[in-house]
Amino acid sequence: MIKLENVTKTYNKTVRAVDDISFEVKGGEIVGFIGPNGSGKTTTMKMITGIIKADVGKITVNGFNVRKEPLKAKESIGYIADSPDMFLRLKGTEFLDLIGDIYHVPTDKRQQRITSLAERFELSEALSSPMMSYSHGMRQKIMVVAALMHDPSVWILDEPMVGLDPKSAFELKQMMREHAKAGNTVFFSTHVLEVAEKLCDKVIIIKKGHLLFDGKLEELEAQNQTGSLEEIFLELTEK
């Protein structure tokens, strides 16, 4: 469960990236976070993970306040950042060991998780090479393996499909469905509407830091009988 109450973030005292937003993502739901570039999606997700602090407002993850109990909140989070270009000097195996250490994943469970996730993403052979040699898609995939290794209940995925080949994108979408179906929380951002349309129980639409819509896609379509979801989206998010 993710809950934001009146959350605001201003960069450099001038850019109000997120302006007084509130929403909730419940367990068992896949919620798409949609908005044009620069609308505040990444900023919001980073605040949920605790990477950056909200100026105002309250954020809880599985009931833990991310400011007051950051470690407890972080234990239940699996986060995929918008750029996978971290730790590139490490080999895949070294990077995954580092993450396993940070999250106290026991050795046997670590091996089992890495083996099954790497197989699912056809990454097993690449693990012994430095990540510098990986393609963007492979980097993205190893970040997915790392983020899910400790089996977190709350998934926060910032543009997770970008750069994935079709098979891996299919696997990841399938995993998102399975995870939500098991009662867990999946919150992901995308600017690709088709992905949201096929995958989401609910969407939250943001523009220039303001929440424009929070609800089911059918509700959005029923409210706006003007055309396809794409047209509604364009209309909503136009300047």
Ligand SMILES: Nc1ncnc2c1ncn2[C@@H]1O[C@H](COP(=O)(O)OP(=O)(O)O)[C@@H](O)[C@H]1O
């Ligand atoms: N570190 C930063 N310093 C200053 N401004 C930033 C920073 N990160 C993002 N912004 C600004 O905040 C706004 C929201 O950005 P972001 O959250 O990255 O949006 P999105 O992920 O929806 O594309 C944009 O105007 C962006 O330029």
Ligand SMILES: [Mg+2]
């Ligand atoms: Mg972003």
